[in-house]
Amino acid sequence: MTPEWIRFYITAGLITIALTGFAFSVIGVWRFDYILNRMHAGGIGDTFSLFFIVSGLMVSASAPIVILKLLLPLLFMWFSSPTSTHFLSQTEYYTSGHLFDHVRRRNSGDTNGH
Amino acid sequence: MKKIFQKLESLSSSEIMGNILDGSTEPDPSREQLKEIKKETIKNLEETPDFEAIVERQRNSFKYLYFTAAFIGSVCLIGVLLYLVSMLPQYGVENPRTVEVVKRYVEHGLEETGAVNIVSGMILDYRAFDTLGESHVLFTALICVNILLRIDIKNMRTDYEDYYTIKRDVYYDMSHDGILRLAALVFSPCILTFGIYVLLNGQISPGGGFSGGAVLGAGLILMSAGFGFDKVDKIFTLKINNIVTFSALTFYSFAKGYVFFTGANGIENHIPKGTPGAILSGGLILPLDIAVGIVVACTMFGFYSLFRRGSVASKVND
Numbered sequence: 254m255t256p257e258w259i260r261f262y263i264t265a266g267l268i269t270i271a272l273t274g275f276a277f278s279v280i281g282v283w284r285f286d287y288i289l290n291r292m293h294a295g296g297i298g299d300t301f302s303l304f305f306i307v308s309g310l311m312v313s314a315s316a317p318i319v320i321l322k323l324l325l326p327l328l329f330m331w332f333s334s335p336t337s338t339h340f341l342s343q344t345e346y347y348t349s350g351h352l353f354d355h356v357r358r359r360n361s362g363d364t365n366g367h
Numbered sequence: 368m369k370k371i372f373q374k375l376e377s378l379s380s381s382e383i384m385g386n387i388l389d390g391s392t393e394p395d396p397s398r399e400q401l402k403e404i405k406k407e408t409i410k411n412l413e414e415t416p417d418f419e420a421i422v423e424r425q426r427n428s429f430k431y432l433y434f435t436a437a438f439i440g441s442v443c444l445i446g447v448l449l450y451l452v453s454m455l456p457q458y459g460v461e462n463p464r465t466v467e468v469v470k471r472y473v474e475h476g477l478e479e480t481g482a483v484n485i486v487s488g489m490i491l492d493y494r495a496f497d498t499l500g501e502s503h504v505l506f507t508a509l510i511c512v513n514i515l516l517r518i519d520i521k522n523m524r525t526d527y528e529d530y531y532t533i534k535r536d537v538y539y540d541m542s543h544d545g546i547l548r549l550a551a552l553v554f555s556p557c558i559l560t561f562g563i564y565v566l567l568n569g570q571i572s573p574g575g576g577f578s579g580g581a582v583l584g585a586g587l588i589l590m591s592a593g594f595g596f597d598k599v600d601k602i603f604t605l606k607i608n609n610i611v612t613f614s615a616l617t618f619y620s621f622a623k624g625y626v627f628f629t630g631a632n633g634i635e636n637h638i639p640k641g642t643p644g645a646i647l648s649g650g651l652i653l654p655l656d657i658a659v660g661i662v663v664a665c666t667m668f669g670f671y672s673l674f675r676r677g678s679v680a681s682k683v684n685d
Binding site for chain 2: 329332333335336339340343
């Protein structure tokens, strides 16, 4: 078992984890009805799966400059995707008329969730 | 129904008035008569045409016609397209008519334009007239949005409108949000630097005016969203936007007009090409790239601010 093969197996494992995450993410985006649930599913793909796929590619890359270049989109996505998700959920919270059909407040003492 | 109306019309006014004036009332109808009247009314109602059914029938017939026409049209279109496909040159076989221009661009592009990135050489040298039109299309779109959406003291109708616009802008303003502020703080310098990098390296690497300008515009939008319009207003107003766009387009038009004029008349144009691969190379391509990028960035940011608040500058407040 040469180091090249070990590296290949590590890469393959990481990318498999990432693809599984993407599969869950896609299924969630298609199957859920409400925007906050779908955003959660999409966020899994954007952060979790992206991290594993980029780290798999980083393990397989040999040149340090390539590893640095791969790190940049990961950082960019880890900043920008949660920010945009935050704003989407804020907009939904402030403007939606049907928010409490889907969301229940904890410890409010109200069984209807209002 | 029709018959009832006809009966009413046939009675002259004097007859009706006479009846009333005489005080002579008809005796109340008996049960049999009432039944007859009822029957007659129902009969009349049944005889009236059913307008909804007529409309439905017409709609159905139109639907039928529409589907038939669509089917025939699609079949004809498919036939024509398949016929044309059969006339295309075979894949992989060299076709001298279509390859001629491509060959010229690929083989002589570097020495004729001085640009390593052959796409930049094409769009800003061989086909600069096309790019000039595209930039003017952007400028025209900006002018139209300006005309339609701009809010100014001169064209403001009431003070209330002014107040309402500002209130709405403040209400939707997200710049007090810490998360967005941090993201804008981290990202906007990187995005702006990257935009300038793409813009300046248009002739030696993938990129150029349009992509670099789009990145720059996105960076400006992020800045204004994250820090509020007040910060951006200090360096960038609608007037500056218009002046910068106008001067960039004027520069483009005159520079390219000079090259077209000299080229068409066979005169030397004295623009140095530089060494291919260096930043200062490619003759006019670098300045033209910068001009196009400025136009694109100004258009994007102008669109954003005009749609968002009806003005690029905050001069509405005073």
